[in-house]
Amino acid sequence: MRAFAKAEALCEAKASQPLAVPKSIDAKLVEKVNWSDPAMRAKLEDAYAVADRDHEKAARILGVTLGSARLAKRRHLDGHRQKAVASRRDGNLC
Secondary structure (H helix, E strand, O other), X not given: OHHHHHHHHHHHHHOOOOOOOOOOOOOOHHHOXXXXXXXXXXXXXXXXXXXXXXXXXXXXXXXXXXXXXXXXXXXXXXXXXXXXXXXXXXXXXX
């Protein structure tokens, strides 16, 4: 386990574009990336075009976390939509 930690730290230290530090879940809205902005979507498309579908490389290019880049690609580039939440008001309960 220590060897893995050392190797990861060494690899990250040698990286020209280090991964961004994850932000807390309750971070201020100002600190979060707005993927609805057309300019950010264009940057997202360009980053994934350069990265050739590699989430980690795209995250380094964008300066965001790996999870943020992966989720943004899934939501905004792949066209996946979340299912509507069932509620009693809509009569959608199973």
